[in-house]
């Protein structure tokens with residue numbers, strides 16, 4: 001068996017994009033960091049549509065290797081309920097997340113972090129009322145590891161948050177229920193474009209997506225409000241059944257999960273425990289994208305953790321809250337407000353909205369400029385609560 | 388609260404996304420490799436989990 005330190009500076013639970021990126025940065029700062037993930041293979045199973053924007057690649061200065069990219073994207077078709085569409089420009093990728101997550105873990109490992117797959121963290125060690133480490137089953141062996149700081153990068157269900165006493169339970173209205181197939185041998189309108197279908201019939205309070213992974217392969221999924229009687233799968237199966245070009249395809253993979261779409265935590269830190277990524281609900285409330293948000297937050301978290309370790313003072317960790325809100329949280333809160341407006345629109349109103357908006361407007365709106373949307377809606381004569 | 392109701396998970400339908408674990412307000416569902424594990428005495432029967440489940444694998448009997 002490999003060497004595992006029983007005492008480290010930082011323990012990260014979860015080796016998704018949040019955990020890996022935080023570990024990579026910490027290791028680069030010279031911090032002794034260990035990352036545990038319950039999955040037998042980092043990156044598997046995938047719970048994602050795999051869309052990733054170029055903006056984030058640039059923001060984080062990533063050099064994405066080609067094996068992580070399933071398809072390059074140059075825009076999107078957004079369909080109103082009546083089938084009319086708006087074309088939006090925007091560059092990005094549909095990733096091969098299995099490869100992407102694995103690559104990130106290897107990068108973190110090369111920087112000096114210790115990564116452990118098949119390592120389920122089932123409890124926290126408490127000493128004199130303080131959280132002193134974790135209890136885990138590491139490749140079949142029960143082990144305790146002590147750490148000065150614990151990072152919960154353990155995804156939307158974050159057991160670490162719950163055990164540490166940070167309430168992150170998602171309200172059923174602030175979480176989307178997602179279901180998705182990767183389909184092969186289908187016909188795509190344009191493999192360089194994402195396709196988004198809106199409408200209360202198609203996907204109540206959400207959308208159906210087609211994210212191409214090559215010429216005739218795509219993630220076809222749906223996200224709907226997390227309190228729907230029929231369930232996400234019902235809507236996706238109905239959508240696919242209505243389309244000849246999809247119905248003929250094969251199922252390569254089945255995936256799904258919970259997507260937090262709001263309810264940002266005011267305080268993501270408790271003593272020496274800090275949350276990043278889905279664990280802290282750091283997801284765009286309009287489109288549900290969370291990979292980039294998780295990594296951006298991790299970058300901030302790593303800086304603050306390094307500072308806390310240098311000063312030997314866990315109170316410093318609270319700075320993470322302020323810094324994250326300044327860099328991402330305030331924008332995401334605006335986007336959440338916008339979603340609250342859009343989710344109240346009827347199909348008829350959505351149709352009219354699609355006629356009134358240009359592609360560029362939609363780009364601005366999904367990036368937080370909700371005044372533009374409000375102005376357009378008012379111009380169309382819609383009554384809006386609160387405006 | 389009808390405490391005699393039992394939560395059943397159809398393991399054939401379940402895709403082990405653990406979304407139900409995320410939405411349960413009282414941690415009455417836990418992760419296990421085989422799929423979500425129900426902890427009966429914690430459950431308030433609020434049905435948030437069964438409403439959430441994307442494939443409707445959670446049934447009440």
Ligand SMILES: Cc1cc2nc3c(=O)[nH]c(=O)nc-3n(C[C@H](O)[C@H](O)[C@H](O)COP(=O)(O)OP(=O)(O)OC[C@H]3O[C@@H](n4cnc5c(N)ncnc54)[C@H](O)[C@@H]3O)c2cc1C
Nearest residue numbers: 014016017018038049050051121155178257277278290291
């Ligand atoms: C259906 C669906 C579609 C989506 N589509 C997109 C998209 O197209 N683009 C996008 O950007 N985002 C998308 N998202 C969101 C995106 O997947 C998440 O935001 C992203 O994965 C968050 O990264 P993370 O590292 O915070 O958490 P995760 O990727 O969930 O990683 C958490 C890790 O923690 C591990 N873990 C949890 N508990 C423990 C424990 N106790 N012990 C050890 N390990 C543990 C898990 O195994 C997991 O590997 C989608 C989500 C869903 C559900």
Ligand code: SF4
Nearest residue numbers: 401402404405407440
């Ligand atoms: S939400 Fe449904 S599909 Fe997902 S793990 Fe729970 S029971 Fe299974």
Ligand code: SF4
Nearest residue numbers: 411430431433434436
């Ligand atoms: S019914 Fe409510 S309390 Fe019981 S397991 Fe489901 S979500 Fe948890």
